[in-house]
Structure formats: structure tokens, C-alpha cells
Amino acid sequence: MEHEYKTLEELEAKRxxxxxxxxxxxxKRKRVRRIIALCIAAVIVAVVIGAAGNLAYRDINGxxxxxKNYVIDVPAGAGSAKVASLLGxxxxxxxxxLFKMYAGNKYIFQRGRHSxxxxxxxxxxxxxxxxxxxxxxxEQVQIVIPEGYELGQIADxxxxxxxxxxxxxxxxxNNGEFDYDFVxxxxxxxxxxxxxxxxxxxxxxxxxxxxxxxxMMLDAFKSxxxxxxNQSGSGDPIDxxxxxxxxxxxxxxxxxxKKLVASVFNNRLYEGKKLESCAxxxxxxxxxxxxxSIEDTEIDSPYNTYKYKGLPEGPIASPGLASIKAAxxxxxxxxxxxxxxxxxxxxxxxxxxxxxxxxxxxLEEGKPVDESxxxxxxxxxxxx
Numbered sequence: 450m451e452h453e454y455k456t457l458e459e460l461e462a463k464r465x466x467x468x469x470x471x472x473x474x475x476x477k478r479k480r481v482r483r484i485i486a487l488c489i490a491a492v493i494v495a496v497v498i499g500a501a502g503n504l505a506y507r508d509i510n511g512x513x514x515x516x517k518n519y520v521i522d523v524p525a526g527a528g529s530a531k532v533a534s535l536l537g538x539x540x541x542x543x544x545x546x547l548f549k550m551y552a553g554n555k556y557i558f559q560r561g562r563h564s565x566x567x568x569x570x571x572x573x574x575x576x577x578x579x580x581x582x583x584x585x586x587x588e589q590v591q592i593v594i595p596e597g598y599e600l601g602q603i604a605d606x607x608x609x610x611x612x613x614x615x616x617x618x619x620x621x622x623n624n625g626e627f628d629y630d631f632v633x634x635x636x637x638x639x640x641x642x643x644x645x646x647x648x649x650x651x652x653x654x655x656x657x658x659x660x661x662x663x664x665m666m667l668d669a670f671k672s673x674x675x676x677x678x679n680q681s682g683s684g685d686p687i688d689x690x691x692x693x694x695x696x697x698x699x700x701x702x703x704x705x706x707k708k709l710v711a712s713v714f715n716n717r718l719y720e721g722k723k724l725e726s727c728a729x730x731x732x733x734x735x736x737x738x739x740x741x742s743i744e745d746t747e748i749d750s751p752y753n754t755y756k757y758k759g760l761p762e763g764p765i766a767s768p769g770l771a772s773i774k775a776a777x778x779x780x781x782x783x784x785x786x787x788x789x790x791x792x793x794x795x796x797x798x799x800x801x802x803x804x805x806x807x808x809x810x811x812l813e814e815g816k817p818v819d820e821s822x823x824x825x826x827x828x829x830x831x832x833x
Contacts, residue, residue, distance in 0.1 A: 517567055525668060529549045557656050590610050590653050592612070599643065600640055601619075618659045618662075622641060631645070631671070631688075643765070644763065646663065647667075647669035691773070692761060699766050713798065723757070726755075727741055729752050730748065784800055788809055
């Protein structure tokens with residue numbers, strides 16, 4: 450028998466061919482498994498999307514509602530996210546994020562209490578809550594109202610940002626109807642809401658009415674000031690407290706001395722002295738003059754505390770919470786006078802007129818003021 454002998458190269462080539470064939474079969478099996486896995490995944494995704502789409506369809510059309518009626522209280526300045534959250538929390542809709550996407554930024558939502566039914570469609574809900582804005586309502590505008598701003602300055606900020614017409618805003622301030630007990634107790638008709646538009650940062654949608662913007666600020670006053678006032682146990686009317694706080698706000702150089710400024714005014718009222726606050730005259734002048742003239746201090750107005758005893762007729766600015774607290778709990782001192790440092794960063798306090806005059810002279814001469822002059826040194830504990 451004749452034997453065939455293979456060379457090493459032939460054997461290696463045969464082995465390599467077998468290995469290549471094996472790898473090819475493995476790749477085919479993996480590809481088949483991958484295709485099967487992708488098909489399964491596609492089926493699952495299709496099922497999930499279909500189920501999600503069905504759930505979304507049912508929620509959009511109110512098909513799963515229980516038919517109950519709900520009252521939804523929409524705050525002033527609310528956007529679609531806020532309204533969606535309110536509806537979701539009450540169970541009127543199941544998917545707040547979907548409602549927010551559906552509404553987009555195409556609606557201006559009206560403040561107030563709205564009666565809705567859980568079987569209403571998204572379109573019906575939107576028609577109940579808001580007005581469609583052609584072209585959208587745009588992005589919210591951030592407005593910062595600083596402490597110590599007057600009504601006119603607040604109106605200017607809003608007007609400069611294209612949110613209101615200043616004249617219409619001021620008319621709403623004086624003549625609009627606002628359902629708050631503290632507003633109904635205000636005895637004035639002109640600049641009626643001076644001091645009550647709470648200084649804070651607001652996010653306001655373009656197209657929001659002047660009425661609703663004012664309500665946003667009154668709501669902020671209600672939630673920030675009234676709890677402090679009620680907890681203080683003060684027997685003074687809220688309007689009197691806001692008036693005092695507004696003068697403190699305009700006279701104090703910083704939060705740290707507000708209770709000291711309050712103590713001066715409190716002591717002068719107790720002694721039957723005029724407050725002689727420059728800020729009250731500046732309010733009349735519509736100008737914050739550094740030095741008042743004799744004629745300025747003789748203006749005949751119930752706001753002029755150089756001419757009349759007691760508090761001015763009403764607030765002269767919007768006070769911050771620190772000023773409200775100072776008005777309610779002034780420091781316990783014997784101070785009767787204070788004097789502004791030329792830098793505007795602090796005030797110097799005195800018990801007597803002679804001390805006050807001496808400090809004024811030192812400042813005029815550019816000399817340092819000895820702040821230890823009052824003897825005995827007053828305490829800074831708050832009055833109960």
C-alpha cells in the first residue's frame with residue numbers, strides 16, 4: 450500500500466480552515482441570537498409604547514376620571530407646571546408632566562377658584578383655567594423688588610420690563626378690588642397699597658394682568674408679614690405697624706441697626722415729640738434729597754413728620770421683614786436722636802440733643818465720632 454505523506458504546511462492549513470469554519474458558525478449563531486434579541490426588544494418597546502400611548506390618550510381625553518368635581522385654587526402668576534401639579538395632586542389628571550407638555554407655554558392661567566371634573570379632557574381643563582395666547586406667553590421675566598422701594602418705583606420696574614403700563618398699574622393699585630382683610634382695613638384711597646407690595650423676587654409671565662401681578666405681591670405680604678404680626682401679639686393695627694416699618698426701612702443704614710432706629714421713633718412717640726424723619730419729607734418731594742431745606746420741612750402734609758406729631762398718614766415704602774420685626778419689637782434704649790454717617794453705611798445714636806449736636810459738629814469737621822458718648826450705655830434687648 451502506498452502511503453501519502455502531508456507536509457506540516459498542509460496540516461497547518463487544514464487546521465486553520467477548520468478553525469475558520471468553526472468561528473464562522475459561531476458568528477452566525479451570535480448574529481441569529483442578536484437578531485432574535487432585537488426582535489424581542491422591539492416587540493417589548495412596541496408594547497410599552499403602545500401601552501403608554503394608550504394611557505396618555507386616556508388621560509388626555511379624561512377617560513379614566515371618576516366623574517367627581519373638584520375646586521382648584523390657582524395662584525396668581527401660575528404657569529403650566531404649577532397648574533399641572535395642582536391637578537395631579539387632586540387626582541384630576543394622572544400625568545402632570547404630560548399635561549405640562551400638552552399645554553406648553555400657550556396659555557395664561559387665570560388666578561382664582563375653578564370648578565373642574567376629573568372626566569374633563571385636557572382641552573376642556575385648559576379652557577377652564579386659562580386663555581390661549583397666540584404665539585405663546587414667552588419666558589418668565591424675573592423681577593426683583595428691593596426693600597424700601599415706593600409704589601412708583603415698583604411700577605417703573607414692571608413697566609421697564611414690558612409687563613405693565615405704569616398708569617394702568619397705578620390705577621389698579623388705587624381702585625382694584627382685592628379680597629384681603631388687611632387691604633379692606635386700609636383707610637386711604639390714594640397710593641392705597643403703598644407698603645403692602647412685598648419686596649421680593651418674582652417670576653412673571655408676559656401678559657399677566659396688572660391685577661394678578663399685584664395679587665402675587667399681596668400674597669407674598671400675606672404669607673411673610675402676617676404670620677410675624679399675628680405671632681407678636683401686637684395690639685397695634687397692621688397698617689400702623691407697616692407705616693412704622695416703612696419709615697425704619699428708609700432711615701436705617703443696615704438690618705443690624707433697624708431695632709435701634711425703631712427705638713428712637715418709639716421713644717419720641719412716647720415722649721410726645723415729632724419723629725422728624727427726613728424720609729417722610731423725601732416721600733412728599735418724590736426725591737431723596739441728602740439735605741432738606743427749611744421750606745421742605747414746612748410742607749403741609751399729614752406725611753410730614755417735621756410738621757405733625759405721630760406717624761405719617763401711611764407707609765412711605767415697602768418694608769422688608771427685618772423692618773417689620775423691628776417695628777413690632779424695638780430695642781430697649783434711651784436713644785432720642787440719630788445721625789447718618791456721610792458714607793451712608795451707619796447711623797450714630799444719641800440720648801440727648803447736646804450729644805446729637807456734638808456728633809453732628811464732629812462729622813461736619815471730618816473728625817471721628819465717639820460712639821461711647823451716651824451714659825449709661827443703653828441695652829439692646831427687645832421690648833416684649
